[in-house]
Amino acid sequence: VTKQSSHDEL
């Protein structure tokens, strides 16, 4: 499973 990104947040 790939790491979930926090870059989808503002």
Next chain:
Amino acid sequence: MNIFRLAGDMTHLASVLVLLLKIHTIKSCAGVSLKTQELYAIVFATRYLDILTSFVSIYNTLMKLIFLGSSFSIVWYMKYHKTVRRTYDRDQDTFRHWFLMLPCLLLALLIHEKFTFFEVLWTFSLYLEAVAILPQLVLLQRTRNIDNLTGQYIFLLGGYRGFYILNWIYRYFTEPHYVHWITWIAGLVQTLLYADFFYYYFLSWKNNKKLQLPA
């Protein structure tokens, strides 16, 4: 997207709208720290550098544009608008914000998830956002006379941070491999900075009195 994240974004948006309302309709920026607003403009500029290269959703891109546009226009109003700039508390807003930026940059160069140009600037924006409210809180403390809109602006900003913490907790338990210590610690520090302000805000709200900070 969960309800906490949406609530956080909406309170953030509301805070910006309250500030723009004050500037546009009352033509006043009294009690608003230009230093904090400049820091926010830098925060958004460094965080959303990827606006053209990484697409998440129309919602994200639109919000990024709104935050970029509003932060730069607030700075512009406070510096150059002929009526608004006269209401700026220049002599009280003396926090040296450059002293916040350098440590944040150094910290981002040392502590980050990946050592790439975009990632270091992204991390820098997280650290800087955590402390960007400080000049505003210092200005409040100095002027002590807080109008409703300025109080609401800071209250909403604090609310935005609170909802983001709930969002991280929710995502941690619902999404596999969602662990972001840097984001979380910077966000927690940022939220804690509002604690004192929140305390007095609630006190004034409970007693139905005008918000006043102790000297």
